[in-house]
Amino acid sequence: MAKILKVHPGDQVAVAINDLKKGEKLIIDGREIIIKENIPMGHKIALRHFNINDDIIKYGFSIGRAITNIEDGAHVHTHNLKTNLKNNLKYEYHPKKTELKIARENKTFSGYLRSNGNAGIRNELWIVPTVGCVNGQAEEIIKRFKAESDTSYIDAIEVLSHPYGCSQLGVDFNNTKKALVAAIKHPNAGGVLVLGLGCENNQLSGIIEALGEYDHSRIKTLIAQDVEDEVEEGLKIVKELSELIKHDKRIDIPVSKLRIGLKCGGSDGFSGITANPLLGCFSDWLIAQGGTTVLSEVPEMFGAETILMNRAKDRSVFEKIVALINGFKDYFRKNNQVIYENPSPGNKEGGISTLEDKSLGNVQKGGTSSVVDVLNYGEQIKENGLNLLWSPGNDIVSTSALAMSGCQMILFTTGRGTPFGSFVPTMKISTNSNLFNKKKNWIDFNAGSLLDSKSMVDLLKEFTDYILIVAGGEKVKHELTDGKGIAIFKSGVTL
Numbered sequence: 001m002a003k004i005l006k007v008h009p010g011d012q013v014a015v016a017i018n019d020l021k022k023g024e025k026l027i028i029d030g031r032e033i034i035i036k037e038n039i040p041m042g043h044k045i046a047l048r049h050f051n052i053n054d055d056i057i058k059y060g061f062s063i064g065r066a067i068t069n070i071e072d073g074a075h076v077h078t079h080n081l082k083t084n085l086k087n088n089l090k091y092e093y094h095p096k097k098t099e100l101k102i103a104r105e106n107k108t109f110s111g112y113l114r115s116n117g118n119a120g121i122r123n124e125l126w127i128v129p130t131v132g133c134v135n136g137q138a139e140e141i142i143k144r145f146k147a148e149s150d151t152s153y154i155d156a157i158e159v160l161s162h163p164y165g166c167s168q169l170g171v172d173f174n175n176t177k178k179a180l181v182a183a184i185k186h187p188n189a190g191g192v193l194v195l196g197l198g199c200e201n202n203q204l205s206g207i208i209e210a211l212g213e214y215d216h217s218r219i220k221t222l223i224a225q226d227v228e229d230e231v232e233e234g235l236k237i238v239k240e241l242s243e244l245i246k247h248d249k250r251i252d253i254p255v256s257k258l259r260i261g262l263k264c265g266g267s268d269g270f271s272g273i274t275a276n277p278l279l280g281c282f283s284d285w286l287i288a289q290g291g292t293t294v295l296s297e298v299p300e301m302f303g304a305e306t307i308l309m310n311r312a313k314d315r316s317v318f319e320k321i322v323a324l325i326n327g328f329k330d331y332f333r334k335n336n337q338v339i340y341e342n343p344s345p346g347n348k349e350g351g352i353s354t355l356e357d358k359s360l361g362n363v364q365k366g367g368t369s370s371v372v373d374v375l376n377y378g379e380q381i382k383e384n385g386l387n388l389l390w391s392p393g394n395d396i397v398s399t400s401a402l403a404m405s406g407c408q409m410i411l412f413t414t415g416r417g418t419p420f421g422s423f424v425p426t427m428k429i430s431t432n433s434n435l436f437n438k439k440k441n442w443i444d445f446n447a448g449s450l451l452d453s454k455s456m457v458d459l460l461k462e463f464t465d466y467i468l469i470v471a472g473g474e475k476v477k478h479e480l481t482d483g484k485g486i487a488i489f490k491s492g493v494t495l
Helices: 132-148 170-184 204-211 230-246 275-288 305-309 315-334 345-349 355-366 395-404 433-438 456-471
Strands: 013-016 025-028 031-034 044-046 055-058 061-066 108-113 124-129 157-159 189-196 219-223 251-254 259-264 292-295 371-375 386-389 409-414 426-430
Touching: 013 055, 061 355, 108 456, 124 132, 124 170, 124 230, 132 157, 132 189, 132 230, 170 189, 170 204, 170 395, 189 204, 189 230, 204 219, 219 230, 259 275, 259 355, 259 395, 275 292, 275 355, 275 409, 275 426, 275 456, 292 355, 305 315, 305 355, 315 371, 315 386, 395 409, 409 456, 426 433
Parallel strands: 124 157, 124 189, 189 219, 259 292, 259 409, 292 386, 371 386, 409 426
Antiparallel strands: 013 044, 025 031, 055 061, 108 251
């Protein structure tokens, strides 16, 4: 088996598939490379001599510049490589149209068709508090319900707990309302109780107005201060909702109804080589079937944004992507933060050296499809195809934002591992086999087999089949351990 991997024919560095020892001799592109120092798995090896300020090419693009002379066969990392990224750029639109030569397979999944035409992959019962003050009461309602009722026919019973809904101003107040409204209308919920306190600034009346048209039989409301015993009243409503859920049945639904979020976290040097390209291939496949994928983590597009901009379906979408990128940089500056304070310590330990290195791996998840739209935080998907979404890179905030946009499932690639999940199924895909074998209680699928002997064609078929099984009801690891959560984006003043 090969010990190093060159990602793109024009690359000037390769990636160590396993730990390499000083003095090892390797052959790549028909020439011998002598390893000059111990190099950890996932880290980069110089394939040529670099002088100070030379660009270093990986994925076919610059990932930064040399800050020292670097020998052929040396370790290339944060000690000798620095980002080239600067502040806002002036972008030009150079359309690069791609045609997906992927057959339409007419596949289906077993799901729940909702009254508005959207499809759910779970039939869950949720309590959504309008304000964090009633989180405890919501939990008590659920506790009583589980103690008194048969809940075996409900996929999950959750309180979408959060600390917000009061003492918020401006953008933060609007973000909380948009986030909760999006969660309330999510198709994975067969029934929702919206529980308010009564005196919060996120008034239940405002939530109802923002909901617009909705199924009044499936979404119920209660204000705690208006009743003598909110737990008893809430329990009655939850039992009423559960009777409706009891009669829901899964039916075969075209995969064109699937909306899948694409996310990575705890990335390593293999993320852009195995798991993220696998998601890219899946994204292209699903879009060819008429479905939708959503790519987020805006700060982890910096340095690779022009790839996405040139795939915009038209100039209007191109301008939206420019506003997305530069707007997020403005957000950093507004808070007096360094725009390129990335990658994280875990990323660096795994072999990622600069933000360009990280971003070029990140955008692999978007495959080769055209970008059809750009969504603001809390905005719902309007067009089938590849969408971009405003959100930070933070794992639970970003996955929550993807779910709020209407994604029924999140595909989450990781080289380091994490047990968390959003309030929708969050499938963990390992970038390397070591992680998969070590953390089987966290990881659902192993993309690291691409480094062994499995072809992308074979693995994609296996992966696609598994996703349809999960969409049909099989639980992923974080669902089995109840590792669910919701996080609402916050940036401003708390009163």
